[in-house]
Amino acid sequence: MGDLVIRSQKLGKQYRIGALQKGYRTLRESIVDAASAPWRLLRRSIRGESAPEDELIWALRDIDFEVRQGEVLGVIGRNGAGKSTLLKVLARITEPTVGRVQVAGRVGSLLEVGTGFHPELTGRENTYLNGAILGMRHAEIDQRFDEIVAFSEIEKFIDTPVKHYSSGMFLRLAFAVAAHLTPEILLVDEVLAVGDERFQKKCMGKMESVGKEGRTILFVSHNMNAIHRLCPRVILLEEGRVAADGDTSEVIAQYLNADRSEMDCKEWSTPEQAPGDSTARLKRVRLLDNRGRPRSAFEIREPVQIEVEYWALDSKQPFMPILLIHNENGVCILETAANHDPAYAGKSRKRGIYRSVCRVPGNFFNEGMFHVDVLVRVLVPRRYFVRESNLLSFRIQDSGSGLSVKGDFPKAWSGVVAPILPWQTEIRPLGSTAAASLPKARK
């Protein structure tokens, strides 16, 4: 016997997405249609056919993968890439359209916490009901009941109807029940985002320990930190297909940089093609190093220059270029405007080609990928002339040879920014009386 628990071969799932809009219809047609509809519907439903005018899409296509016993496999991808559909097929909630999956062992699914909780029932009753829904036997729940209640931290309210619970208490109990499932294969979809930070940490810890017990877990999440922590291997889904399958760091990097690879220059040859309108249009945006050469990768201690060239076409609008810089998790690090230059602010914009450069000093961004949005706008009244996302992308790295926030510390340094801040430390020498009253260092 081998150690395979899941094997998916050429798995595909097709959905139909509603009727396509038809053109206008005459009243007579509608009446005839309505009159014949019941018969048509009856015939169709007995044959199990779908409505012919519906559009079909493949939510999953040619999915091939294998999972071995005890593996914790992450599944990532954009919204609509097919992650949840894949779990639903594996959990047998919905049938595949083509292909075959073989599963060895009992499958438990945690696609949503609190499924089947009834507000009128007490915490205790819901624990049993939810346990039964998730496939636990009565005896199993009995055995683990105290553990579940202790984990959820709602001992006092276990005999109160859950409709009186706060949403946090509700989620904690729901997760506690689900987390104490004991199937050989556990499917988890984005449930770690429950409760406060402390409880989330507890949930993560629980997931980790479940993984260490030798059970197989498939874990879908958008939270790359959680994926990184739990899964050594990851599958990346793109438009229903497996785009990558392998080592977590590599697959996550591929996912994050899929359509935002490093980009040091964007240029438009004619104003007509460029983003903008009759007031302002972009001409060229570039990333430059200290000497004015285009670059997309920077040492942490180097300054990064962002250059925006644009056509000003309407002198009446006192617009300005604005840059937004995001990190790879989409967090906006800063917003900066050309108006910070007093020589530029509030002046009329004579027609012509402008070039504005923003200089971000070295030792400012921490290591990682950064993406630049470019806006051209008037702040008050709020008007946008250009609004472009992810025009430029650059990478900051610390080769560890010189002055930076982490110096020669070899591992990653926390934070999205990495400024070297002035520190001051004062020392007051201890007098003989004060020193005597303080605890001595242990020998």
Add this chain to the structure above:
Amino acid sequence: MVHRLYLGIKDYMNNQESLQNEFVGPTTDIVPSKGWVSLRLREVWAYRELLYFLTWRDIKVRYKQTILGAAWAILQPFLTMVVFSLFFGELAGIEPGGEIPYPVFSYAGLVPWTFFVYGLSQSSNSLVGNAQLIKKVFFPRLVVPIASVLSGLIDFGLAFMVLIGMMLVYGISPSMNVLWLPLFLLLAFITALGVGLWLSALNVEYRDIRYMVPFLTQFWMFISPVVYPSSLIENELLRILYGLNPMVGVLDGFRWAILGTTGAPGPMVAVSAVVAVIILISGTFYFRRMERSFADVV
């Protein structure tokens, strides 16, 4: 049509296969199903605890946050009986036959009838009502409508006690026929579940069913011997035809068993039983056939 009925053999073959291949143990196959599929009743049996819990939940929450609580289970058929006795018994002068007073006659019909209507309407709405569950968790979907019909048994029990009370008041003692009573209750259950399976599966795709059910049950009551005795129809052939309505067999049989009224169940009740079983089997197959798309459509 039933080419996959031999699931046991299939499992066994899978076991054999897995001994040679690389899996840790016996495997379950997830493949698209085509056409009519097996009923997989064994799987329903495996999920009997869930069936129990869903039934228990429906019973438990049924009368939550009501003042009268379970009294509703008695009040509904009882008040209907009072109105029926007044209008059909007194004013219209319907004669139930035998020595049975009209109130007892109509109440003895209303008790199984209320159970039937409750089971039918609850089960036909059950899949849509449990949509969240169906979209998120796997279990044999048959469990849901079955639990809905089962949960009506408590109401039935309460209403039945009132029937016994009424018989005591009127001085009617049941005969040995009463041993047959569970059989007719089962027939009512089969009819309610059979129709409920058809309607619940249809309701997933066509929400028209929700509007149809109240009309259907009302209509059905008039063609069933609830307010009048089936003995109004005397022609033996017509009576057999009348038995095509399975509730005719249920109501007649029920009254025969508890009150010992009309003669022993004849061919009419047999016809009803056959029709009820046909509805149940066809409904189960139709349900299983539509089941594969429930999670996508509901």
